[in-house]
Amino acid sequence: MLNVYSDDQLRLLARLYYADGLGQAEVARLARVSQAKVSRLLALARERGIVRITVADYDPRRPDLEAALCRRLGLAEAVVIKSAGTDARAATGHFAAAAVSRLIGTSDVVALAGGRTLQALASHLPLDRSRQPVLVQAMGSVEPSASAHDAQEIGRVMTQRLGGTFLALNAPAFMPDKRTRDTLVSLEQVRAVQQHLSRARVALVGVGTLANSVFVERGTLDVAMVRELRRAGAVGEICGRFFDDRGRECATGWRDRVISIELAQLRRIPLALAVVSGTDRTAAIEAAIRGGLIKGLVIDEAGAAALLMSNASSPAAPAPRRKSRS
Amino acid sequence: MLNVYSDDQLRLLARLYYADGLGQAEVARLARVSQAKVSRLLALARERGIVRITVADYDPRRPDLEAALCRRLGLAEAVVIKSAGTDARAATGHFAAAAVSRLIGTSDVVALAGGRTLQALASHLPLDRSRQPVLVQAMGSVEPSASAHDAQEIGRVMTQRLGGTFLALNAPAFMPDKRTRDTLVSLEQVRAVQQHLSRARVALVGVGTLANSVFVERGTLDVAMVRELRRAGAVGEICGRFFDDRGRECATGWRDRVISIELAQLRRIPLALAVVSGTDRTAAIEAAIRGGLIKGLVIDEAGAAALLMSNASSPAAPAPRRKSRS
DNA sequence: AACGATGCTGAATGTTTATTCAGACGACCA
């Protein structure tokens, strides 16, 4: 005796509640059922389409800024999410997810790094197990305690939502010295991951700065190392690798202790996307683009505006020009 | 600085809440405002039509039964409200109100009696002060303590919703004897009301039975009087006046103690409507129609069905035939 | 006929949403 309620009865309840403005308790009295049942029946009425709630559609993106970014910075892809008055990171995560999901093709190999915005995005990916991508962790874990915005955890979340397989890089992001790093990297397990990273079509990475860095916060980088990196001209960081204003990796001791995708590998990924939010990463993003590390951006309105502002006077970006937008 | 929120901002909130299924608290976090404000802004979005809730329309009436009643009982007007599984009285009150409101024309004189269904109806009349009817109390008050379903109170409620004026009959419904009744009725105040009753175009009355009577319940009628009325053939009651199965007022002592519209006056009102619900009044209603006391019915589905059932074998009603339906 | 599985129900309860309230802010005026 499943769902014995007729549409007409549901229409009655729906009308009393939605059109006539009665409370569920009042409707319940009129219909001689409990309030609990009214709540359930109204849910049923919505499911059956007897009640239809339509929302004037909201475009969460800024196509104008997207076009401007592509043109001015020579990007292959740009997703700019409105952020006026909102929590930019959360908004970017929420709304960019659908766009990013669309960029991932069937059986694509996707390199994944960490980052708070990327984490926000991953958790909002629409559930769609049809694409079956191969997700590859492009950077070791920063902490022993699994953090929600580690590449590893992001990979798990994305796999859960997109299906496919996840190749974990079971290693820390940083080793105490080059020798131990090299030993670890030479392990078959790690090398298999590296192989896949070379074949990645898409990459999703965050962009850090020296000033506002998870590694400094976590105490992974000490003051001396920060000073050395600064001297070496570091303006930004991707996958634990610091680079200068032309996107070249800074030659410090740090460089040899990192376990993550090499910047050269990253450069070869056709659709390497930076997923970022905020206005404080402008210089780092510019450098990464200039150096060909990333080919696209997923960013909030404010961040996009800052980038365009910074490039307002110098019209042409030195990076190879591209016009295409998929 | 009233309503500074742009449609786009409202669309954002509305989308997050209605389309994406976030709670108001989550939306609030994303939009960096309080949950209270989200609630208010969503209300604003609904007002502005950014969110539209449509309900498949529900016809609360049974046009088939209405037509059958008009034809079989020779009624000028019938309003039958669906009642399957519901509180028939409340449903009738709620849904018949709109129909009854439409029956009242501009400046109409409307005679009003008491009754629980009529009371339910009055309180659901749509607010529409354009018609300005003259509402006239057709029956005194049954109790000293103002009851919600006394004609007096119903009159007040209706005036509040329909506008117009209300002529109160400031008298009890029953007097101890004929002499005091006659004295009261001869008062200028009461006679003025009677004058208006004679000119009424519409009447809204309840129909009682001897078995289930407010007067018996209230103790106004004692056992002896009930026995006398029964002997006199009383099958129903309107405005405190009992009538037999042909709609003729029962000639008992009771008759001369009532202060209310005379049945003869009621008969002359072009659109005298009985507002009732339930299946236990069938005989009383039939008698009232037969006697020409009422020309129309506002009734619930079950009550209508009972009437039709009762008249299934005897096809033609003896009352004057009318075909019109407005 | 006894039994378990399933699904429905309303009372109690937990969660979410709407409203109230007191304070903050800005516009307007003297």
Next chain:
DNA sequence: TGGTCGTCTGAATAAACATTCAGCATCGTT
């Protein structure tokens, strides 16, 4: 400059709504 509106705000609270839960009925199965 200071007062007096009127409006807007979020914290607290009240009200409304959704969910849980245990009891009951109705199946189909043994």
